Amino acid sequence: MTYLAKPKFHHPALPKNALGYTHRDYEGAVSTLCAGCGHDSITGAIIQACFELSIEPHRVAKISGIGCSSKTPTYFLGNSHGFNSVHGRMPSVLTGANLANRDLIYLGVSGDGDSASIGLGQFAHCLRRGVNMVYVVENNGVYGLTKGQFSATADRGSKSKRGVINTDNSIDLVAMALQLGASFVARSFSGDKQQLVPIITAAIAHKGAAFIDVISPCVAFNNHAGSTKSFDFVREHNESVNRLDFISSRMPIEVKYEPGTIEVVEQHDGSKLALRKLAADYDIHDRTAALGFLQHHAAKGQIVTGLLYVEDEAEDLHGHLRTVDAPLNALSEKELCPGQAMLDNFNASLR
Amino acid sequence: MPTANPISSVNDFVVRFANVNGSGSASANEMFARAVMRMGIPVAPRNIFPSNIQGLPTWYEVRVSEAGHLGARGGTDLMVAMNPQTFDKDIAGIEPGGYLLYDSTKPLPASKFRPDITVIGIPLTAICNREYTDPRQRQLFKNIIYIGALTALLDMDAKVVEQLIGEQYKGKDKLIEPNVKALHIGRDYAILNLQCPIGLRLKKADKVGDRIFIEGNSAAALGAVYGGATVCAWYPITPSSSLADAFTRHCAKLRVDPETKKAKYAIIQAEDELASIGMVIGAGWNGARAFTATSGPGISLMQEFIGLAYFAEIPAVLFDVQRAGPSTGMPTRTQQCDILSCAYASHGDTKHVLLFPEDPAEAFDFGALAFDLADRLQTPIFVMLDLDIGMNHRLCRPLAWDDFKKYDRGKVMTAEELEAGKDFGRYLDVDGDGIPYRTYPGTHPSKGSFFTRGTSRDQYAKYTEEGGAYVDNMQRLLRKFDTAKDLVPRPLQANAGKLTKYGVIYFGSTAPAMDEAIHMIEARGHTLDRLRVRAFPFHSSVNSFVAGHDFVFVIEQNRDAQLRSLIVNECGIDPVRLVPILHYDGTPITARFIAKAIGDHLDKLKVKPMKVVS
């Protein structure tokens, strides 16, 4: 965590996007998370994705639950409205917000405790409904904010920092999202911006329920030997299906590989990543195959990452409900109130 | 000849139909009630139904009252006993001198009846078996046949019922003729075989006027349409489901764009009440008018979110159609038992605005008003209905709307104001009324955005755990609640003709019973001033009303005197000054109950009744 306030002035040399905004315009307050927390890398990826997409920063609504992960919306898009709601209930708040104004971009940020434990129900139902949103789970396998208890995504057999072995089966949110009908499903790793930024970019561009599970090691409580969500474990077991064409030049850790190849990359901390890419003919349009693929690799102890499924022409919740094109929150008395004349008819029918 | 004098009454009696749930009796019985209304006689029907789809006992009570008393009365003058399961109990409930209409197909021993009532047998099953072959028809037409018999027994004009049949089956015209035929089978049987009319008679009157006949839930839902609600999120629960259903129906008629056929509303049947209130809060945060409809168990589930909306100051409207608790309690019986759980919903220090409509007309008014209040006060507003108002047809004044009225969207800072450099602090009390300005998400590229959270923050919405800032904010919320006192509907006072030391406070669905009871209490020689409380926080007139009397009865339909506790707590009133009168067995409170409880109390205090001049 850094204690220096970010300078507000804009350096004239900062690159600008199509709308003339710099990277700075997409930043938020200074993070108060632990130094090295995976969540901060995801924040960085979100900022990068929004910058690259040239989104108007204030046209995004950031909504989260409770947890370290759910705090992160304060750290990006400082000119957007944000809503840090209650634990496990981001999806319902986001759904309601989306119904009120279909014209904004909805970015839901949650944790694995927030989505897979207390909020599993809402996670499931907002995906079923096809809410047009990007739903990011910053998945560290623990409750960071309450100091390291297992969450429901912790793998069976993994070891907590205190040495406790998890005996419960884990929930794979990606498999569930596929089953629940999410129209964009991906998994990535906070330490892999090369993969993550393009996935977020593609998810924002997607119209429908986009779900991204981002493995995000908790350096305070889940980055030790025996944890299956640690940096090392994930790097070693990452089974990437693909990579989208979206390479940014200013990444601190550069991980580059080609589809269908194995590449070993040495990090600046000296650790090695062994990343194998699936052949480029992985079919991102086959929901059933995606599920099989996931399970097949999970059985081998591999964590599949990449864009696993996308439905190009998905209909979103507003489509299901056939709501008007104008945002509901912009309708006035004239459009909403039927007036006394209609009431007279109604009264007459009740006598 | 019965041992008690048969009751003789014109336009003032209670008919009770005892049926089996799912036997198709409801629409026939309702038609009877409507026919009474069409004859110009005030009528108050009540459905007493089980938590069951088919097979359990159900009753439909029709109170006929030319004097216009619409509260439940208690007792039955004419029992239409169509359910063998409850036959004995039904007979026991008949007033001395009352009447029993039963299916005499199978002869019953005299011991099954009472000597003090008039027993009227019609071999309904035998008639149906003779007239119809289809078992479904036998069942359905049996209901119409007994209505036909009632038209003769009560001296009604059969034409009124015929016309109602015509209206009910408009568009399915094939059904009109057989129904009219069944009506006349019953009517003719009675005329030929029974002594018609009996002592109870219906005579055309002109006491209904322009009043309408509507269920509170439907009226409240229409209030939501008129009030500009665009988002409804709900989870099914009796007795509130019909409110969401009605909203869906009203919207399909009133809120579809005629050209594009697209909806100017969004209705979500959520996965549970946590999700429904979450959606309402999300929509309210984003500038839409949103509501949920629920009952006690749903309110319990929503607690955490309600606290968030209170603290983060987000408009939300909740219709709580109360039923008997605790837990699943008596899910199809009425009570006013969520007063405290709504007034103080959620953990920490919270207080919420409650509205108490007395009938469907007020449910419409308050249903619309709730959205203005929610936007103005930026907080959850509870519309406290109950099963008695919500699920029964009630005669009430016609619904009215002022076409010049503009919605009060409250303090919302616009892009222009922000651009002009107006200072925006989300939790800044600029006007001294405790209400800050808000902005809708997406308003301005660089100004007016803020972070909404349930954690403590300063006036500019920055996170803080500084005690002073927290206390300031909590105090401002109290100021805001104080502001609410003058925005919510005021209590209505009705003074006794003469000076009295005693008063009575009541609210919601108790109103018609109280209005009737006052005459009975006066007949016992006591006088009372009345105050009908219509909202919480309490207007200062509640304090002065209590202060102006030696003591005040507080009438409620719950066990723990919840409104009384709220008055004691919020108005700082000595509890001994407030005498609880409590009715909570799940049936609607009656005038008889109120008059007896208050009359006995005043008698016991040796209050000398003033001389009754006969």
Ligand SMILES: Cc1ncc(C[n+]2csc(CCOP(=O)(O)OP(=O)(O)O)c2C)c(N)n1
């Ligand atoms: C109703 C409720 N129960 C418990 C908590 C305490 N709590 C806060 S955050 C949290 C877990 C967060 O875990 P996760 O979503 O994985 O976020 P992380 O901190 O790991 O990013 C819990 C249990 C709460 N805020 N609300």
Ligand code: SF4
């Ligand atoms: S506790 Fe874990 S999840 Fe929370 S900020 Fe620290 S590293 Fe991140």
Ligand SMILES: [Mg+2]
């Ligand atoms: Mg976590």
